[in-house]
Amino acid sequence: MASATNVVKVGSRKSQLALVQTNTIINKLKELNPEYEFVVVTMTTTGDNILDSALSKIGAKDLFTRELELALEAGEVDFVVHSLKDLPTRIADTLVIGCVYKRDSEFDAVVMHPKHKGKKLEDLPENSVIGTSSLRRAAQLSRKFPTFKFENIRGNLNTRFKKLDEDEKYDAIILAEAGLVRMGWDDRIAQVLTPDECMYAVSQGAMAVECRAGDRKTLTLLSDIHHQDTAIACIAERAFLRRLEGGCSVPVCVSTKLSKTKLTLTGGVFSIDGKQCVLDTHSKDLPEEPANKKMATNGHLFAAIVPGNIDPALCHIAEEVGTELANLLLATEAANILAEAKEQTARAVMEEKARKEREMVEKTKQGEVTAE
Numbered sequence: 001m002a003s004a005t006n007v008v009k010v011g012s013r014k015s016q017l018a019l020v021q022t023n024t025i026i027n028k029l030k031e032l033n034p035e036y037e038f039v040v041v042t043m044t045t046t047g048d049n050i051l052d053s054a055l056s057k058i059g060a061k062d063l064f065t066r067e068l069e070l071a072l073e074a075g076e077v078d079f080v081v082h083s084l085k086d087l088p089t090r091i092a093d094t095l096v097i098g099c100v101y102k103r104d105s106e107f108d109a110v111v112m113h114p115k116h117k118g119k120k121l122e123d124l125p126e127n128s129v130i131g132t133s134s135l136r137r138a139a140q141l142s143r144k145f146p147t148f149k150f151e152n153i154r155g156n157l158n159t160r161f162k163k164l165d166e167d168e169k170y171d172a173i174i175l176a177e178a179g180l181v182r183m184g185w186d187d188r189i190a191q192v193l194t195p196d197e198c199m200y201a202v203s204q205g206a207m208a209v210e211c212r213a214g215d216r217k218t219l220t221l222l223s224d225i226h227h228q229d230t231a232i233a234c235i236a237e238r239a240f241l242r243r244l245e246g247g248c249s250v251p252v253c254v255s256t257k258l259s260k261t262k263l264t265l266t267g268g269v270f271s272i273d274g275k276q277c278v279l280d281t282h283s284k285d286l287p288e289e290p291a292n293k294k295m296a297t298n299g300h301l302f303a304a305i306v307p308g309n310i311d312p313a314l315c316h317i318a319e320e321v322g323t324e325l326a327n328l329l330l331a332t333e334a335a336n337i338l339a340e341a342k343e344q345t346a347r348a349v350m351e352e353k354a355r356k357e358r359e360m361v362e363k364t365k366q367g368e369v370t371a372e
Contacts, residue, residue, distance in 0.1 A: 011068045011080035014042045015156040022081040079211040084203035089242035097305040098211040099226035104178035106205035110191040120191045131173035139251035140198045142274035178205040199253035202237040223308040232318045238303030239322025250341045269334040278334035282325035
């Protein structure tokens with residue numbers, strides 16, 4: 001039986017996928033540290049509660065993380081598990097990303113309505129309706145399939161599958177391949193999209209564990225599952241997004257290649273309608289011999305990620321690749337595309353807020369009529 005000092009409280013969203021991811025982390029930590037006991041504390045986030053609006057219209061960057069972070073700051077849990085792509089590139093100073101777990105597939109996947117079994121996107125008829133809550137996916141795919149209609153679809157994976165299979169609204173939906181595989185639903189994948197077809201989201205397919213910045217015990221525990229290649233790739237991607245000041249409200253995408261000798265990052269910025277895009281690629285050589293991992297970092301974080309057991313020199317190079325690529329794009333038309341996209345989404349947020357206020361007024365009026 002674990003002593004009180006060896007009991008670790010783990011925060012997680014309540015969705016099935018979130019719990020699968022949380023238990024993946026716990027099981028790995030148990031394997032390496034059998035003397036610890038892990039207790040899961042579940043909670044609901046703002047993003048889980050708001051299902052009738054597109055993510056880009058809600059107007060917040062921490063939709064799926066804030067409640068978990070508040071529990072972490074309050075000491076109610078010791079660490080929380082996230083899909084790293086849900087974590088903003090800037091988090092509270094009191095918190096850090098203690099480790100990045102080995103990345104699963106970073107690609108997007110197509111799931112077809114049963115009536116289209118065996119087909120790919122290119123086989124669908126004109127005016128097909130594709131469900132996605134991602135501006136990034138819609139912007140890229142609308143360039144390749146200009147006759148398709150891209151409609152918002154929200155909810156956890158179970159809910160989205162039900163909407164696809166039971167309604168006649170959607171011909172297909174686009175989801176992250178990693179989530180489908182983690183749920184054991186890879187048999188529904190009709191097509192995996194290559195970066196040439198649809199570049200992926202920053203840190204897609206990677207899980208992150210967030211903890212308090214000064215919690216040495218937890219940071220030491222997490223350092224054993226900090227995956228170097230994944231962390232290096234995600235530091236580059238997050239540094240890119242951070243410099244662009246993007247998020248789910250702006251169609252920003254990446255594709256990363258990492259070898260023993262080179263890190264290469266391709267990044268793209270799209271207009272919301274997909275008609276404009278700027279792509280560029282930047283790379284740096286990696287040192288043949290690792291630097292001293294004990295070298296001082298002076299507490300420096302890399303897009304909120306701690307170096308932990310990873311060579312800080314590699315972390316610095318990754319951060320430079322992402323930041324420098326963003327600067328290359330910001331020196332082009334991409335800056336105007338980003339500004340316009342942010343302005344459009346800001347307007348959409350205000351319109352969505354006004355719509356909800358009108359709905360609330362209408363419901364209040366109906367309640368008054370019923371009461372009379």
